[in-house]
Amino acid sequence: MPYSYKKIKIPLLWLRRHTSDREFMLVSSVLVGLTAGFAAVVLKTLVHYIQALLAYGNRLLDQPYWLVVFPLIGILLTVLVVTFFFRGSIGRGTANILYNISQKSSLVERHKMYSHVLTSAITAGFGGSAGLESPIVVTGSAIGANYGREYHLNYRDRTLLLASGAAAGIAAVFNAPIAGVLFAIEVLLTDISISAFIPLIISAVVGALCSKIILQEDILFNIGQREFFAAEHVPFYVLLGILCGMVSVYYTRTALRVEELFEEYQTKILTRAIVGGALLGLLIMLFPPLFGEGYDSIRLLEAGHAEQLLQDSWLAFFGTNEWLILCFVGALALVKVFATTITIASGGNGGNFAPSMFVGASTGFFFSRLVNLLNISNLPTSSFAMVGMAGILSGVMHAPLTAVFLIAEITGGYTLMIPLMIVAASSFALVKYFEPYSLDTKKLAQKGQLLTHNKDRTILRIMKIRHLIETEFQPVSPEATLGELVEVIAHSRRNLFPVVTAGGKLDGVILLENVREIMFKTEKYELVKVKELMVKPPATVQYDDSMADVMKKFDESGAWNLPVLHGDEYLGFVSKSSIFTKYRRLLIKTTNVS
Template sequence: MSYLKKYKLPLLWLRRHTSSRDFMLISSALVGFTAGMAAVILKTIVHYLYIMLAYGGRLFDRPVLLVVLPIIGILLTVVVVQLFFKGKVEGGTAGILYSIAQKSSIVRRSKMYSYVITSGITAGFGGSAGLESPIVVTGSAIGSNFGRSYHLNYRERTLLLACGAAAGVAAVFNAPVAGVLFAVEILLTDISIAAFIPLMIAAVVGTLCSTLTLDEDLLFYVGNVEGFKAGNIPFYMLLGALTGLISVYYTRTVHWIENIFEPLSGNVYKRALIGGLCLGLLIMLFPPLFGQGYESIKMLQRDHADLLLEDSWLNFFGTNEWLIVGFTGALALVKVIASTLTMASGGKGGNFGPSMFVGAFAGFFFSKLINLTELGNVPIHSFTMVGMAGILSGVMHAPLMGIFLIAEITGGYTLMIPLMVVSATSYAVVKYFEPYSLEAKKLAQRGELLTHNKDTTVLRIMKIRHLIETEFQPVSPDATLRELVEVIAHSRRNLFPVVNTKGTLEGIILLEDIREIMFKTDKYDLVKTKELMVKPPVLVQHDDSMAEVMKKFDESGAWNLPVVEGEKYLGFVSKSSIFTKYRKLLIKTTNV
């Protein structure tokens, strides 16, 4: 505790004695450093564990271990999650989007380290998942909790959350521009120019962490690309269309497999065994699926695609160009299944790395096929790299990030035009079939996703349960007019719910509807409230989205509507309370 106090005291002093802008710049650098070092640690551990198991120990010489190790990794991950994190290590990048949209950018403290531990176990033992999403979660949690520690507001906390994510991505790929664009395209729905400065600082600091501490083998850098030729534009357009269709396949396959495993969510160990066994068998058939797959991508870039067959059962048929083409094309498709099995069965990881794997193999397959069929003579290395941008753009719905990430990985902008052509084409194809990215799709279906439409964003943040007004005085359907008048005399409202003994709403009474009869004292003991009530124009369910509530207000023309849970009366919601809350949230969420 004393260490934490020493750490916080200088920053508390800075918080009090510097402007908000200066404190944010200092904070972004600190968050970037912490997130960058977390990425370095995770990347280093998994890399050397993978090298030791897969190559140093010649794991591929013992195919049975290809089945056993992923199962062990997934089971260990599940055990750690259940014993040490109470089963609460969930969400990935989608969880961060949910935190921004529904939890005021507050991320659980345990996510600062839980994903590093669990994803390291999963990937280290051969799970076919990426580390980038766990690093994004870790960096986001670091930024969010830094903001909470110094009592920053929602906008500042959201910006630091994005800084942590940007630093993590930048550190993994040594790509600061891609880190910034990842935060802008995926996490932040509304951003001011001033917010770019903290994001850039965090991304640069994160990049320096990896550049100064990681060996070249750990940095995914490729320099072997050929120059751009205008004559290849039609082929790049075709590659963009292909990667767009594969991205649609990717998204739908992920959700299909997740739905298959959903009934097993009650028994996490059974799910881990079944999913781990399926994954292990798939890896035994396609050994390059073991682990993240970056070593396999490097083999393609170094003209060693034939080595991919060396550890496969297909090696029995010898090595020829057509077999390599078929094998790489199949790998592009089955990688989706392998990575989804890894995560659906309880392993931890993300789809960022697998997307790059699929893109690289799709680009290699396409270009090799074009050359073998003599339809053209295209540069295979360039198409392999550009394919990664196509799948990233399609799966993540982040074309700018995909373009600049590959540009930075290849050490320049030689491929800028092909990257733009392929990413734009892929993104256009995907948007036609899938309006939301892979990570955002489920949140969008539940109405829990922030969008670039500010009105829609604010409405999705608002929850009906926070707007229910309960000071309306209920009356019994069997109460007399005298009793009703007594209730009216002690109420400031002009609307009265009629509720029976079971708590069910039977109707409502409007003061303006009974104003005339109220003064006829001779009817005080003769008329019952059930004779005076009317049915409400529409009922609002307690779990309705705010968009549904506003639609009901528009269609009914009412100013107040009753809220029920099933048939049980809870209270009323009014337009005035919604507008007041809307204005507050609009101010809160504007200009991150």
């Protein structure tokens, strides 16, 4: 153990022994927030200087082929780093952290405290069209979880520190502590009490202070609020919310479809990286604003200088016609989804947070400028671009409160709070109807590995049949005699006996109450076979059935024990009593700090 690490750890161990759990958690939230905030600062700074080193901008306009080469190089470098230093997998995205919470008791691999900073900096720095927020969420979560593991905290406290690290990361990236707290609550924590807010708030504030003190203003994403809310624009904000909901559904389904296409190259890592990097480079050459996170483009849209987006594009040849600008921005909103998903699916590291904001700003600008060009009304394009960001964030991430307060914080004012709430709520309501789960959680939900705000459903999803199978039931052969059955009964404490063939197939079950009378008639011991006494079980459970399906079978059959099969092969029984016992233990384990 390094000497410097010992110097830090020894006082904390003393503090752990000599303070209450609550006091230690408060100190821990400060340290986790400080570390996660500093990690966010390092990540943003790395990306800033990589892009400065590559000199992306006016100096590359004379050599547009670099727009193809740089993203390809970034993805290849990321793949090589992951392959040779992190055993080929680092677990990308917020979904991976949700999986760790629900399936691994909030234990996160140690390398995630730094692996995502390195790989996402390479991807985004070289022009990968993805955001840094998901990597910093993973990094902050890993910092909090491993801190909790190091000091032997229980599941609840470890999960809370995991969420505190994520909150600090988001707060540091945007200098938005409220949004950081709300993100942790909406996305990571499925059940939270009032006292748990304190560590989250402390970590988020500390993380935000890190970025505010260390980072330069041009590295942080801040935009000034230029226009104010007018009540007569409410109907247009409602329409924008509906449009954002539709675009969010398009975003989610398109992203999942593109990911499926790249899964064909799952074992061909370099091929996948080259194909994806080349496609991304071509997209960026056609639409240069797709290079990197896209915050510079958002600033131009917010400032009303959308024509500057065309300066690097081949479309600049046709001038700066208003309708041309409108079509270009609308196309950016649609194509950004492909660029981001290709970046991630081909082996790059990043997330959908910043791209959602990019698509939202483009959508809001497109809608308001279209209304203005048609002379329907005179809408403030800056306000609609900012509010559009909240609409897409709410729809794609399924986090409306995070979206509302994030945009309010980065604009430095709350005068747009009403339209932010209208658009975020409208978008979320529409998306929820078509897509019950967010982009990051849909696959986990399909596998039954997702924690939800419904505590009963959450616990049922955590429980697995394979952990509940009871094998002490004595099997009997269908060809066995009554006498042999009586001998088995005499040495068993159960009143249920599976009838299993020599090949392991379940033929039926013997219930003690059904043979109680005949088992005392010794004259029939050699005459009656088990297959004549067995009955069909009221229901069977498959090895891979979800616990919700299992409980439904128990309710419909009225049975207390059901046989578990793997195809036709008999494995054992599952009982209501074992399920209830496991349920109670998990309920205690997953209940947050009170």
